[in-house]
Amino acid sequence: MTRTWEENRTALNQLWPTWKVTDEERSLWNDDLSPLDQDVLYDAIRNAKRTHDGPWPQIKWVLDAFRDLDYQRKQLTRRHVKAEPKLKIEIDDAKDARLVDEFKAYIESGSPAEYREIQEHILDKLPEMHALSVHRLLRYTTARFFPDRIGMCRVTRGGDLVPLNIGGSIT
Numbered sequence: 001m002t003r004t005w006e007e008n009r010t011a012l013n014q015l016w017p018t019w020k021v022t023d024e025e026r027s028l029w030n031d032d033l034s035p036l037d038q039d040v041l042y043d044a045i046r047n048a049k050r051t052h053d054g055p056w057p058q059i060k061w062v063l064d065a066f067r068d069l070d071y072q073r074k075q076l077t078r079r080h081v082k083a084e085p086k087l088k089i090e091i092d093d094a095k096d097a098r099l100v101d102e103f104k105a106y107i108e109s110g111s112p113a114e115y116r117e118i119q120e121h122i123l124d125k126l127p128e129m130h131a132l133s134v135h136r137l138l139r140y141t142t143a144r145f146f147p148d149r150i151g152m153c154r155v156t157r158g159g160d161l162v163p164l165n166i167g168g169s170i171t
Contacts, residue, residue, distance in 0.1 A: 003038040005030070008045060012057055015049045019056040032059055040069050089127060096129045103137050112145040 009029075013019065021029070033041060044066035045057075052061045103122055110118050122137050 001039060003042050005034040005038060008033070008038055008042050011042060011045055015045065016055070016057050021056075029059060033062065036066060037070070040073065041066055044069050091128065091130055093130075096133050099125055099129050100133050100137065104140070107137070107141050107144055110145075115141065115145050 012029075041062070044062055047065040047069070048057060048061040051065070052058070103118075103125075106121070107118060118141055119138060122134055122141070126134050
C-alpha cells in the first residue's frame, strides 16, 4: 500500500474533525510531514490519536510516533552480523607481573621522545598480559611523560593513577 500526503492530511482532518488549521500551520505540517514515508506516517498519525486525547493534533505527537515506528521498522530489517568466537587466551599471572615490572623500568628510563615507541612495545605484548595491566602501563606512560594530559596524579603501588586534590574546595 502506498499512501500519499493528501490521503494522510485527510486522515488527520477526519481523526480531529474540530481542528481548524491556519494557512501558516498547514504550511508547517506540509513542510514537516510530506517528505516522510507516507505509509509509516499514516500509522504514526493513528498511533498519535490513540495515545493523545486533544481537540487538535500536535506535530510533535505525530513526529514522535513516526520516529518510534520508523526505528522499529529499521530494527526489523537490520542485518545481524554473527559475532566471531572469542579467543581463548591463557595469561600467566607471574609472567604478567614480570612484564609489568620490566615495562615500569623501561618507562622510567625512557624520555618523552620515546613515547610512541614505548606505547607500541607495550601494545605488542597485549596477548601475553592482562588488558588491565596494559591499560595501567599506558596510563602510567602518559602520566610520566605528559602530566598535563592526565592532570596531577599519584601512581599507586598497584599502578593506578589517583588524581591529586590540590587546594581543597571553595565554599
